[in-house]
Amino acid sequence: MTRRLLLLAAALGLAAPAEAQFQVLRPSFVAGVTDASGGAFSVRASLGEPVIGAVSGGAFSVCQGSTCVPADTPAGVQLALTVLLAGAYEAGTMRTALRAEGDLPTSQPYAASAFDGTPLDYDGLEVSASLPATAVDWVLVELRSSPAAADRVATVAALLLADGSVVPASGSGALALDGLAPGTYHVVVRHRNHLPAMTATGLALGSGTTSYDFTTGQARGYSQGGDALVGLGASGAAPFALWAGDGTMDGFIDTADRNTVWRVANGGLGYDMADFNLDGFIDVADRNNHWRLNNGRAVSQVPEGGGGAMVLVSAPDSTTSVRAPHAVETAEPASQQRQRAARRVIRISND
Numbered sequence: 001m002t003r004r005l006l007l008l009a010a011a012l013g014l015a016a017p018a019e020a021q022f023q024v025l026r027p028s029f030v031a032g033v034t035d036a037s038g039g040a041f042s043v044r045a046s047l048g049e050p051v052i053g054a055v056s057g058g059a060f061s062v063c064q065g066s067t068c069v070p071a072d073t074p075a076g077v078q079l080a081l082t083v084l085l086a087g088a089y090e091a092g093t094m095r096t097a098l099r100a101e102g103d104l105p106t107s108q109p110y111a112a113s114a115f116d117g118t119p120l121d122y123d124g125l126e127v128s129a130s131l132p133a134t135a136v137d138w139v140l141v142e143l144r145s146s147p148a149a150a151d152r153v154a155t156v157a158a159l160l161l162a163d164g165s166v167v168p169a170s171g172s173g174a175l176a177l178d179g180l181a182p183g184t185y186h187v188v189v190r191h192r193n194h195l196p197a198m199t200a201t202g203l204a205l206g207s208g209t210t211s212y213d214f215t216t217g218q219a220r221g222y223s224q225g226g227d228a229l230v231g232l233g234a235s236g237a238a239p240f241a242l243w244a245g246d247g248t249m250d251g252f253i254d255t256a257d258r259n260t261v262w263r264v265a266n267g268g269l270g271y272d273m274a275d276f277n278l279d280g281f282i283d284v285a286d287r288n289n290h291w292r293l294n295n296g297r298a299v300s301q302v303p304e305g306g307g308g309a310m311v312l313v314s315a316p317d318s319t320t321s322v323r324a325p326h327a328v329e330t331a332e333p334a335s336q337q338r339q340r341a342a343r344r345v346i347r348i349s350n351d
Contacts, residue, residue, distance in 0.1 A: 076178035077205035081141065081166040082213040083189050083197070086230050087244030087290050088136050088278040094162045097279045099135045103271045106131060108138050108157035108169070109192065114273070118249045119149075119304055120190055126157040132171040134162040137278060141166060141175060142188040147198065147222060149304050154180050160191075164215060174209045182206045186222065188302055189214065193261075193273050194242040195251065195300045197229055198222040215239040221301060228301040230294070243298040245291040247273045251300035258291055 088094040098104040106129075109115075110122040122140055139160045145151040158166045158175050166189070168175050184202040200222050203210055214220045214229065216238055221228025229240035245253040247261030265274035265282040274282045276290040 075207065076176055076180050077182060077185075077207075078174040078176050078209040079141065079166070079187065079205070080174045080209050080211040081187070081189065082164040082211075082215055083139070083160065083166060084164050084215050084232070084239055084241035085136065085160065085191055085194050085244065085278065086232060086241040087194060087276040087286075089232055089239075089241055094136045094160075094164070095277070095279060096134055096136055096162050098137060098271060099131055099133065101280050103280050104131055104135060104137065105271065109271070110138070110140055110157060115192075115249070119196070119251075120192060120249055122155050122157060124155070124157050126169040128159060128169045128171060130171065132159065132161060132167075135171070136160045136162055137191065139166060140188075140190040142190065143177065143180065143185040144188065144198075145183070145185060146202075147186050147303055149302075153185070164213075180205075187212065189242070191242060192249070193247050193276055194244050195246050195253070195298055196302045197242055198302045215241065223301050224303070226299055226301055230298065243294055244276045245294045245298075246300075247276070247291075249273075251302075251304060253291065253294045253298045254296060258287060258295070262287055262291060 085094060106127055108122070108124055108126040110120050111124070115121045120140060126138075128135075137160055139158055141156050141158050142152055143154040145153055154177055156168075156175065156177055158168060159171060160166055166175055167173060182205055184204050186198050186202050188196055188198040190196040197214055198221065199212055199214075200220055203212060212220075218227060218229055218231065218240060220240065230243050231237050232239050232241055243253060245257055247257040250256070262274040262276070262282065265272050266284075266287075268274075268282045269280055271280075272282055274286060276286040279285070
């Protein structure tokens with residue numbers, strides 16, 4: 001708070017005493033104080049005599065005389081996104097096998113070391129106290145002020161549900177990015193083994209909830225000359241989804257995804273990058289039905305590279321969470337491993 005006041009005071013031209021580079025604020029209550037839980041109150045501070053006021057509704061300002069500058073963070077924006085993962089799609093919905101078998105982590109997984117140095121490297125603190133029964137997996141939602149990667153301004157981890165809804169870690173409702181000022185943003189959705197997609201144009205995000213559906217057409221995804229999305233219907237028609245098979249997270253679906261990701265994990269089970277269809281097994285279905293179909297066909301259409309300061313924005317329900325463990329695979333009890341092994345149908349090929 002002290003640092004914020006100093007910055008705001010500087011913006012107002014309020015100088016601190018020359019003999020001190022830092023000023024310790026000594027707030028004291030003044031006349032007109034009411035119950036903070038239900039009304040307005042004021043606090044007078046010693047820095048150049050500004051007054052910090054909290055008015056009803058919680059809006060803070062730094063004032064000198066009749067000139068005031070808002071000191072509170074913006075209210076934020078809210079998104080209602082719909083996106084499908086081609087790998088998990090089956091008969092009009094997406095499979096929730098990872099959730100059903102206890103493989104889906106309750107903490108967002110992108111803080112794991114496996115994602116370091118990739119576009120999915122994110123150290124947010126989102127945790128789900130109770131994963132929804134329809135949870136498919138975790139995704140990252142990224143906002144940019146332009147299509148360029150250098151203009152990335154916010155990222156939040158979210159849960160993807162079977163119907164394509166992207167929801168906060170709480171499991172329901174719009175995805176809120178508190179503290180982000182209203183404006184026009186390009187929205188990117190990322191998944192750990194699918195190609196990302198970005199909104200075709202910037203979205204005007206304001207005080208209400210903005211909806212965007214990636215599934216209704218190829219034109220819903222930003223393109224640099226290729227297909228941003230894959231059509232899952234007859235002859236490549238709707239619904240449209242993110243391309244499956246990018247286990248290396250490099251933006252290409254190629255032999256590296258088979259050789260260095262799928263082939264190494266083939267025959268395993270659990271929460272794994274090589275599980276392109278998200279059924280909890282790494283087997284020929286992942287290779288034949290997804291990687292092989294998309295090999296050489298798909299390249300990410302989302303601009304990558306460049307610096308740009310990245311703000312980690314967490315949804316409101318994640319403020320008391322703990323950091324996600326640095327492991328992509330989730331541990332399971334030996335008894336559960338035996339149960340899963342007993343029901344598992346072996347479909348292994350080294351091709």
